Amino acid sequence: MSVGVFILVSVIKSLIVLIVLLTAVAYTVWLERKVVGHMQNRWGPTRVGPFGLLQPAADGLKFLFKEDLTPPHVYKPLFLAAPMMALIFALTSIAVIPFGNSIPIFGYSIPLEITDVNIGLLVILGVTSMGVYGVALAGWSSNNKYSLLGGLRASAQMISYEIALGLSLVGVLIQSGSFSLRNIVEAQAGRFLWIIPRWNIFHGQFIGFFIYLMAAYAETNRIPFDLPEAETELVAGYHTEYSSMKFAMFFMAEYANMITVACLATILFFGGWNGPLAGPPIVRALLPLVWFVAKVFCFLFLYIWVRGTLPRFRYDQLMSFGWKFLLPLAIANLVITAIVVAW
Amino acid sequence: MSFHLLLFLAFGAVCAGGAINLLAQRHPINSALSLIAVMAALSGEYLLLGAEFVAAVQVIVYAGAIMVLFVFVIMLLNAGEEEETKGSRVAILFGVPGILIGGVLMAWVVLRHSGTIAVGIGALPGPPTDIAQLLFHDFLLPFEVTSVLILIAIMGAVVLASKPELPAGKVD
Numbered sequence: 001m002s003v004g005v006f007i008l009v010s011v012i013k014s015l016i017v018l019i020v021l022l023t024a025v026a027y028t029v030w031l032e033r034k035v036v037g038h039m040q041n042r043w044g045p046t047r048v049g050p051f052g053l054l055q056p057a058a059d060g061l062k063f064l065f066k067e068d069l070t071p072p073h074v075y076k077p078l079f080l081a082a083p084m085m086a087l088i089f090a091l092t093s094i095a096v097i098p099f100g101n102s103i104p105i106f107g108y109s110i111p112l113e114i115t116d117v118n119i120g121l122l123v124i125l126g127v128t129s130m131g132v133y134g135v136a137l138a139g140w141s142s143n144n145k146y147s148l149l150g151g152l153r154a155s156a157q158m159i160s161y162e163i164a165l166g167l168s169l170v171g172v173l174i175q176s177g178s179f180s181l182r183n184i185v186e187a188q189a190g191r192f193l194w195i196i197p198r199w200n201i202f203h204g205q206f207i208g209f210f211i212y213l214m215a216a217y218a219e220t221n222r223i224p225f226d227l228p229e230a231e232t233e234l235v236a237g238y239h240t241e242y243s244s245m246k247f248a249m250f251f252m253a254e255y256a257n258m259i260t261v262a263c264l265a266t267i268l269f270f271g272g273w274n275g276p277l278a279g280p281p282i283v284r285a286l287l288p289l290v291w292f293v294a295k296v297f298c299f300l301f302l303y304i305w306v307r308g309t310l311p312r313f314r315y316d317q318l319m320s321f322g323w324k325f326l327l328p329l330a331i332a333n334l335v336i337t338a339i340v341v342a343w
Numbered sequence: 344m345s346f347h348l349l350l351f352l353a354f355g356a357v358c359a360g361g362a363i364n365l366l367a368q369r370h371p372i373n374s375a376l377s378l379i380a381v382m383a384a385l386s387g388e389y390l391l392l393g394a395e396f397v398a399a400v401q402v403i404v405y406a407g408a409i410m411v412l413f414v415f416v417i418m419l420l421n422a423g424e425e426e427e428t429k430g431s432r433v434a435i436l437f438g439v440p441g442i443l444i445g446g447v448l449m450a451w452v453v454l455r456h457s458g459t460i461a462v463g464i465g466a467l468p469g470p471p472t473d474i475a476q477l478l479f480h481d482f483l484l485p486f487e488v489t490s491v492l493i494l495i496a497i498m499g500a501v502v503l504a505s506k507p508e509l510p511a512g513k514v515d
Contacts, residue, residue, distance in 0.1 A: 078372070119471065122399035129407025133379070136411065140372065140418045148418065155415045159408060179471055 005108070013114050014095075021094055025255040026056035032304045039308035066244040071142070074241065078141035083242065083249035086134025090253035090260070093127040096120040097263045098182050100273045100288040112289065113182075120181040121173070124264065125166060128219065132158045134253065135221070135228060139238035150237025153315065154228035157218055160322045161225075165215035167330035171208040171337040172200050172268045185272030199271035204340060207333045209269045211326055216261040218322065220254065222303060224310040227318060262299035263292075270295050351391055357384035369424045375413045382406040394469040 030045065030052065037044025045052030070079065097120075098113035117123055132155050139151015173179065176187035190198045201209045218225040229237030239250045266272060272295075273288035313321070361380035368374045382405045389398035468474060478486050 078376075117395070119395050119399050122396070122403065126399050126402035126407060129403050129411075132407075132411055133414070136414055136418065137372075140414075148421075152415065152418060155411050155418075159411055159415075162408070 009108070009110060010114065013110075017094060017114055018091065021091065021256060021259065022252070024259055025252050026060065028255050028258065028300055029059070029251075030056050031300065032307070035301070035304045036308045039305075060248075063245050063248040068244040068246065071144075071241050073143045075141040075143065078137045079241075080246075082134050082138035082141060083246045083253075084134075085137065086131060086253040087249045087256070089127050089131040089134065090256040093124045093260050094256070094263070096123050096181065097260065097267065098185065098272070099263075099292050101285075103285050111182075116180065116182055119179045121169065121179045121184075124260070125162075125169075128257070128260075129158075129162060131253070131257065134250075135238050138242070138250070139228075142238070142241040144241055146234045146236075147238050147240045150228045150230075150234050150240070154221065154238060157221075157225065157227060157318065157322075160319060161215045161218035161326070164211055164322060164326040164330045165219060167327070167334055168208045168211035168215060169268065170334050171205050174334075174337050174341050175200060175203065175205070181267050181272075185267055185274065188271040189274050197271055197274065199269065199274070201269040204337060205269060205333075207329065208337070209265070211330045211333065212265065212269065214326060215322075216265065217303075217306070218318070220257045220261055222254075222258065223307040224313050225318060226312060227315055230312060232312075258300065258303055259296070262296045262303070265299055266292060266295040347391060351388065354384045354387040354391070357381075358388070371417045372414065375410060375417060378413070379406050379410045382410065392467075392469070394467070396469065396471045396474050 033055070034044040034052070045055040048054040048058045070076065095114040096117055098111070098116065100112040102109045102111045104110070135154040135158075136151045139147045139149070139154065142148070172184065176184045178184060178187070188197075188199050188203075192198055192203075196202050217223075221228050227237075228234075229239065234240070239247055242250065273292040275287065275291035277284050277287050279287070358381050361377045361384060365374045365377040365381070368377060382401060386398040386401040386406070389395075389401060468477060
């Protein structure tokens with residue numbers, strides 16, 4: 001593949017992934033409103049288009065036409081930069097996530113991901129650890145006590161749960177022996193006892209998956225860990241002073257992070273695009289993508305389900321849960337996995 | 344000029360610019376953010392050397408964790424802009440000769456090694472497997488000793504930070 005073709009293919013792939021991701025973000029919001037609506041015995045959006053399917057477009061237009069207020073006493077450079085930082089880091093981490101095997105197009109074998117790096121998992125951890133700045137700086141630069149408390153809570157919470165998150169991934173890394181997300185998925189191919197797929201969750205990482213799941217909820221600031229924006233105590237937390245498209249950027253960042261976390265869970269614990277294959281060659285080529293999307297969808301549904309079910313933790317409960325329960329559990333899981341693999 | 348050299352110079356410029364900006368800014372949070380830019384640019388330089396693991400760790404640990412704590416403390420104390428001072432006499436008495444001596448030493452080292460060839464990409468251990476081999480096989484004892492030292496430091500920090508115990512029956 002020559003340099004020109006490589007650049008062309010990379011640009012096209014980046015554009016496609018970005019468009020699909022942003023559309024997925026918009027429809028995850030729709031899904032959330034719809035599902036939570038049905039759980040609470042109401043209909044959710046119904047007016048715009050069939051089943052309210054055009055609601056995301058209406059929401060987007062509304063965000064664009066709302067007045068863009070900048071309160072007088074904010075620290076302006078950071079007030080403007082914070083939502084951009086949040087969104088940029090949320091969209092960057094999707095770049096190293098593989099969605100499927102290579103597919104042949106015009107004689108070239110195109111891998112279904114923007115770039116395959118051999119430290120893919122570390123890149124995602126690095127980018128998501130930078131994402132906290134958007135939230136923390138938004139809280140600080142707003143010059144508002146509710147925002148500041150939200151920003152402080154966000155940074156403390158994300159630092160605390162990042163440790164448990166990182167340790168929960170080490171078990172998977174020991175089993176697959178690689179940081180490359182593609183290798184991790186390929187290590188989960190096949191099945192044992194003829195019927196159970198060889199996914200990491202059925203292969204010793206059951207506890208690791210639950211630690212990952214809980215830490216990921218805390219990292220994405222979702223219920224039951226949405227203390228940085230707890231409405232009942234902090235108005236809207238770190239984005240209290242934001243309006244119009246700047247608020248929408250925080251919103252999009254949150255949902256983009258949810259999708260990245262769901263993709264990562266699928267790759268690390270649920271075998272990625274592995275699944276039964278059958279039918280003519282074109283179906284065989286596209287089925288892995290379908291399995292991947294289906295698994296990610298299940299995770300997003302779980303997110304929404306949890307939001308519709310659980311109340312919010314108190315802040316001290318959040319901290320003691322993270323440090324006194326999740327962290328020791330993650331270390332124990334790591335030690336046991338290491339002993340089993342070495343033996 | 345190769346693309347590699349171009350990237351090296353670009354990251355180096357960001358690094359030096361960020362470091363100067365760190366000193367020039369009056370507001371502590373701007374200085375902290377410049378330091379983050381320096382860390383990120385440094386990780387780019389490590390990547391150019393083929394040390395991908397060190398680059399990733401640089402971002403995760405320094406830019407993503409330690410600097411978050413810096414920003415956290417600045418936010419918590421709500422530190423305002425620095426006040427302008429006229430500069431201390433100690434800084435002039437010791438600082439100027441210090442900078443001169445440092446500059447001369449650096450120039451001497453650079454001149455002495457002029458003409459040596461830069462380290463090639465991937466010439467030194469960079470991938471995670473090589474680093475793991477070094478840490479957990481070749482240098483296992485020093486690595487473990489260091490980790491014990493860090494553990495002692497952490498325990499010391501916890502003891503210093505914990506509240507003194509109140510006598511029984513008294514409420515804080």
